[in-house]
Amino acid sequence: MAKSTYHHGDLANALVKAALELVEQGGAEAVSLRDLTQSLGVSRAAPYRHFEDRDALLAAVAARGFEDLNAEYEAALAAPGDGQAVLYATARVFFGFAARRPGLYRLMFQSDLLNRSPPPAVLIPPADRSYRLVWRAIEAAFPDADEAEVKVRALIMVSTSHGFLALDQAGRFKPFMYEPMTDEMVEAVMRSAMRVG
Numbered sequence: 031m032a033k034s035t036y037h038h039g040d041l042a043n044a045l046v047k048a049a050l051e052l053v054e055q056g057g058a059e060a061v062s063l064r065d066l067t068q069s070l071g072v073s074r075a076a077p078y079r080h081f082e083d084r085d086a087l088l089a090a091v092a093a094r095g096f097e098d099l100n101a102e103y104e105a106a107l108a109a110p111g112d113g114q115a116v117l118y119a120t121a122r123v124f125f126g127f128a129a130r131r132p133g134l135y136r137l138m139f140q141s142d143l144l145n146r147s148p149p150p151a152v153l154i155p156p157a158d159r160s161y162r163l164v165w166r167a168i169e170a171a172f173p174d175a176d177e178a179e180v181k182v183r184a185l186i187m188v189s190t191s192h193g194f195l196a197l198d199q200a201g202r203f204k205p206f207m208y209e210p211m212t213d214e215m216v217e218a219v220m221r222s223a224m225r226v227g
Contacts, residue, residue: 042080044070046090050134057133058088058141089143089150095134096156099127103163107170117171120164121191121220128195136199139192164188171224183225190223 045066052060063084067074081087106119128135137143143153168183169175175183197203208215 041070041072041076042090045077045080045087046094049087049091050094053088053091053133053137054131055133058137060133061088061091063087085143086150088137088141089153091134092138092141092143093150093152093156095131095138096153096160099123099138100156100159100163102127103160103167107163107167113167113170113173117167117224118220120167121187121224124164124191125195125216125220128199132199135195140196161188186225187223190219194219194223 048066048069049061052066061084063077064074067077070076077087081090102123103120106123107116109116109119111119138157143150144157149157164187165180165184168180168187172180172183211218
């Protein structure tokens with residue numbers, strides 16, 4: 031990793047930014063506090079003034095990921111179009127994010143960070159907001175649905191989307207299952223997850 035510079039007093043942000051780059055390049059396993067201190071030119075003890083341990087830093091990275099995803103969701107929700115178009119745009123955001131930033135996606139959604147008791151405090155607000163923005167998109171697409179139907183649709187959309195991505199990223203789909211489809215496969219999964227058309 032290239033030598034980084036940071037403004038004095040902003041080490042916490044510099045650590046998150048550098049760790050985020052590593053996560054995006056090689057996944058959470060690529061993050062080492064020792065290597066980060068070397069690349070930032072600080073003592074080995076310096077990160078511990080801001081983060082209790084490596085997991086605390088990774089939680090901050092995951093929180094940054096949710097903030098980025100939420101900004102994209104908010105743009106999709108504000109875009110012109112009817113509720114179905116808004117839901118489609120929200121789904122495209124999710125699949126696009128996972129495709130562009132697979133290491134970060136896995137840290138956010140497949141690590142055990144949110145399963146801890148209690149989960150890291152830094153992670154709760156942006157992660158919760160992420161799910162609520164998806165909920166809003168589903169409500170917009172199905173304005174006549176009652177709360178129970180919205181819940182069912184949300185569960186189906188989230189589980190179908192994450193299930194597909196987990197299997198795809200693990201290379202569990204065999205070529206005969208999708209060739210010659212590429213983008214069409216993602217499109218079909220998205221529409222199935224949304225239960226639209």
